[in-house]
Amino acid sequence: MKQIVITLELPEIEALVKHGDKEAIAKASLDCVKKQINEGKLQVGKESSIEFGLIIDGKSLTFAMDKTLVNDFMDLAMSCATVICCRSSPKQKAVITRLVKSVTGKTTLAIGDGANDVGMLQEADIGVGISGVEGMQAVMASDFAIAQFRFLERLLLVHGHWCYRRISMMICYFFYKNITFGFTLFWFEAYTSFSGQPAYNDWYMSSYNVFFTSLPVIALGVFDQDVSSRLCLKHPSLYQEGVQNLLFNWVLILGWMFNGLLSSIIIFFLTTNSIIGQAFRKDGQVTDYSILGVTMYTCVVWTVNCQMALSINYFTWIQHLFIWGSIALWYIFLVVYGSIPPTLSTTAYKVLVEACAPSILYWLTTLLVVISALLPLLSYRAFQIRFRPMEHDKIQIQRRRSESLERDVAQSRLSESSETRNSSELPEEVRIRINSLKGSSRRKNS
Amino acid sequence: MSSYTPSSSAGGVGSADSAAPRRNSKRPKYSKFTQQELPACKPILTPRWVISAFMLVSIVFIPIGVVSLLASRDVVEIIDRYETECVPQNFRNNRVSFIQSDANKTCTRRLTVTKHMKQPIYVYYQLDNFYQNHRRYVKSRSDSQLRDNSSWNDVSSCKPEDDSNGLPIVPCGLIAWSLFNDTYNFSLNNQQLAVNKREISWKSDRDHKFGNDVLPRNFQNGTLKGGKSLDPTVPLSQQEDLIVWMRTAALPTFRKLYGKIERDLQPNEVIHVTLENNYNTYSFNGKKKLVLSTTSWLGGKNDFLGIAYLTIGGLCFFLALSFTVVYLVKPRRLGDPSYLSWNRNPGGH
Numbered sequence: 001m002k003q004i005v006i007t008l009e010l011p012e013i014e015a016l017v018k019h020g021d022k023e024a025i026a027k028a029s030l031d032c033v034k035k036q037i038n039e040g041k042l043q044v045g046k047e048s049s050i051e052f053g054l055i056i057d058g059k060s061l062t063f064a065m066d067k068t069l070v071n072d073f074m075d076l077a078m079s080c081a082t083v084i085c086c087r088s089s090p091k092q093k094a095v096i097t098r099l100v101k102s103v104t105g106k107t108t109l110a111i112g113d114g115a116n117d118v119g120m121l122q123e124a125d126i127g128v129g130i131s132g133v134e135g136m137q138a139v140m141a142s143d144f145a146i147a148q149f150r151f152l153e154r155l156l157l158v159h160g161h162w163c164y165r166r167i168s169m170m171i172c173y174f175f176y177k178n179i180t181f182g183f184t185l186f187w188f189e190a191y192t193s194f195s196g197q198p199a200y201n202d203w204y205m206s207s208y209n210v211f212f213t214s215l216p217v218i219a220l221g222v223f224d225q226d227v228s229s230r231l232c233l234k235h236p237s238l239y240q241e242g243v244q245n246l247l248f249n250w251v252l253i254l255g256w257m258f259n260g261l262l263s264s265i266i267i268f269f270l271t272t273n274s275i276i277g278q279a280f281r282k283d284g285q286v287t288d289y290s291i292l293g294v295t296m297y298t299c300v301v302w303t304v305n306c307q308m309a310l311s312i313n314y315f316t317w318i319q320h321l322f323i324w325g326s327i328a329l330w331y332i333f334l335v336v337y338g339s340i341p342p343t344l345s346t347t348a349y350k351v352l353v354e355a356c357a358p359s360i361l362y363w364l365t366t367l368l369v370v371i372s373a374l375l376p377l378l379s380y381r382a383f384q385i386r387f388r389p390m391e392h393d394k395i396q397i398q399r400r401r402s403e404s405l406e407r408d409v410a411q412s413r414l415s416e417s418s419e420t421r422n423s424s425e426l427p428e429e430v431r432i433r434i435n436s437l438k439g440s441s442r443r444k445n446s
Numbered sequence: 447m448s449s450y451t452p453s454s455s456a457g458g459v460g461s462a463d464s465a466a467p468r469r470n471s472k473r474p475k476y477s478k479f480t481q482q483e484l485p486a487c488k489p490i491l492t493p494r495w496v497i498s499a500f501m502l503v504s505i506v507f508i509p510i511g512v513v514s515l516l517a518s519r520d521v522v523e524i525i526d527r528y529e530t531e532c533v534p535q536n537f538r539n540n541r542v543s544f545i546q547s548d549a550n551k552t553c554t555r556r557l558t559v560t561k562h563m564k565q566p567i568y569v570y571y572q573l574d575n576f577y578q579n580h581r582r583y584v585k586s587r588s589d590s591q592l593r594d595n596s597s598w599n600d601v602s603s604c605k606p607e608d609d610s611n612g613l614p615i616v617p618c619g620l621i622a623w624s625l626f627n628d629t630y631n632f633s634l635n636n637q638q639l640a641v642n643k644r645e646i647s648w649k650s651d652r653d654h655k656f657g658n659d660v661l662p663r664n665f666q667n668g669t670l671k672g673g674k675s676l677d678p679t680v681p682l683s684q685q686e687d688l689i690v691w692m693r694t695a696a697l698p699t700f701r702k703l704y705g706k707i708e709r710d711l712q713p714n715e716v717i718h719v720t721l722e723n724n725y726n727t728y729s730f731n732g733k734k735k736l737v738l739s740t741t742s743w744l745g746g747k748n749d750f751l752g753i754a755y756l757t758i759g760g761l762c763f764f765l766a767l768s769f770t771v772v773y774l775v776k777p778r779r780l781g782d783p784s785y786l787s788w789n790r791n792p793g794g795h
Contacts, residue, residue, distance in 0.1 A: 191697050197581035278746025284568035292696035316484040342655050350650040361745050382496040
């Protein structure tokens with residue numbers, strides 16, 4: 001890397017300073033800085049294949065940010081790989097950050113630990129404060145606070161990556177689940193001559209986003225990890241997924257919305273064609289409005305929760321509890337709500353216990369609809385992982401493969417070593433292999 | 447540093463370059479939950495999983511489809527559409543005025559049994575183009591009045607059928623007012639076929655939603671009769687036709703249970719139906735059908751479920767096969783690090 005230095009510690013300037021004429025000093029300094037900037041630009045223009053580092057000190061920075069010079073200065077700075085502004089005042093730090101933000105339009109991150117960094121931290125899009133040697137002022141002015149500078153790597157590569165994926169997936173999934181639910185209501189309206197009669201009991205609709213589909217979203221938004229933290233640090237280019245906005249673009253959003261539309265069509269039409277019309281139980285009873293509502297709602301709750309289970313790939317006990325628990329909660333709710341006297345439970349009175357549960361058709365319809373609604377996403381994911389895997393998919397697969405390889409090797413070595421243990425000593429290379437495997441598994445678990 | 451620097455941060459501050467034990471005092475307590483290192487299972491859609499998932503679905507669905515289709519084929523159903531043919535020829539162009547007049551509305555129909563029908567045989571009436579699920583219609587009832595004699599006055603939600611001649615109607619509302627009033631009488635070989643009209647409604651309705659102390663009052667007393675009249679001496683919990691009708695249907699085409707015939711019917715028997723064509727569906731071009739149907743363990747006759755299961759099962763089988771072919775023909779060594787993008791384009795984005 002080559003250096004370009006812009007400084008006012010030059011003999012001619014120092015000579016002028018001795019004389020003390022402020023105006024002359026200012027003018028000369030301005031010209032000097034301008035000259036150095038232009039020289040720098042020429043240099044960068046000539047040799048475009050190597051990287052440059054720009055070093056500028058605080059005094060020169062005052063002149064470089066003069067109206068006439070600032071554009072040239074920013075051009076030069078943007079074409080260098082690194083810029084070091086040393087001896088700058090807090091105000092200059094803030095102004096530089098603002099300039100970079102406005103000129104490039106990119107997201108800026110500032111990190112600092114002292115009170116002189118506060119202006120810069122607040123100016124940047126993301127301010128990271130280090131709590132420590134110089135007090136807590138930086139921490140109080142920042143968006144994120146860390147204890148040591150080296151934690152910045154983990155903040156960006158691990159937590160930044162996870163956070164990006166979690167938020168984008170959560171938003172897309174939220175659209176999906178509400179579109180699925182809302183469109184079943186819409187298709188039903190077409191059959192009520194658009195009079196506004198909802199397909200479900202009021203309480204079902206109120207509790208949809210509160211009880212039956214909210215916890216899995218929390219599990220996704222708070223706990224999901226596509227790649228473990230060790231692998232995030234090992235493959236820093238995973239961070240590019242966020243920079244290039246690969247997980248939250250219009251194609252993905254519209255794709256999820258389309259999935260919601262498709263799910264709602266499948267749910268509505270399969271349910272109505274299966275249970276409406278003929279008797280739905282052996283005792284000759286036919287479905288009425290409340291039974292259709294319960295069946296469709298059951299299918300919706302199952303479908304959106306199973307779609308969640310298909311989309312996340314990190315299952316702890318929390319995810320299992322939230323996803324399957326939400327589905328179980330729906331049945332429990334039906335039983336409890338159905339046992340409240342009909343003054344309060346109106347159309348839901350004993351609907352599961354008396355009408356739906358003894359009907360085999362109800363359960364078969366639920367199974368059919370849920371599996372059919374899951375098929376599009378499952379096929380798409382299988383296709384996508386096979387033909388166009390994203391970076392984190394590839395890393396997951398590589399991890400799985402290397403894990404199984406290590407397991408196989410360890411097993412074969414163990415069986416070998418148990419055979420040879422009968423003889424009094426282990427062969428040299430077996431011992432070396434076992435040690436190296438132990439070391440790698442220790443590294444894996446750390 | 448000012449003298450106000452709190453001691454804890456001084457402790458942490460000084461520890462930056464002092465010995466390790468001091469540094470650990472600021473570190474939060476480790477727990478698997480807060481460090482997001484809970485034991486987790488991380489499933490991946492490998493080819494094996496994809497193909498087995500599709501195969502499992504098809505293995506489960508195809509037999510279910512076959513069984514459902516067989517059950518549906520077992521059900522015997524006789525449907526007879528009669529609203530046009532039960533209007534005498536001279537009134538065919540003006541059916542609305544016929545139905546609203548006092549003319550004789552008796553009509554005889556013949557139904558031929560095609561296959562052996564085991565009892566109980568369920569008799570339904572089916573209406574088309576009748577929007578029992580319209581919001582204003584569904585709202586037009588008073589549940590408190592139906593349940594309890596003391597609330598006979600509670601008719602506010604029943605407009606316009608809330609009162610007539612100044613007195614509240616029991617049961618009020620459009621749903622009750624439009625009660626279906628065609629009747630069917632069945633005879634076989636000149637012998638009456640009994641139709642059991644008990645227990646055709648849901649038990650929870652009879653016991654908890656329609657009171658046994660509520661008697662019909664002032665019902666169908668207005669200028670325009672919408673449907674059947676109710677016997678004012680029979681409490682609502684025993685008026686099963688009303689209870690069945692008040693359970694509003696889900697879609698504009700629906701069936702409601704009329705009764706049960708509790709004897710077997712042999713093939714080629716001819717049933718004579720004497721029906722009273724009272725109900726006015728002509729104002730809105732609705733259809734009326736009489737349905738006799740047996741049931742199986744699955745319910746009535748509907749091939750849709752069986753066909754849907756077979757279709758989905760077949761589709762999954764096809765998907766499993768095509769994925770197998772794809773994975774065999776163009777195998778890609780999974781986990782091959784040479785496919786990672788930064789290994790393919792070193793040094794560039």
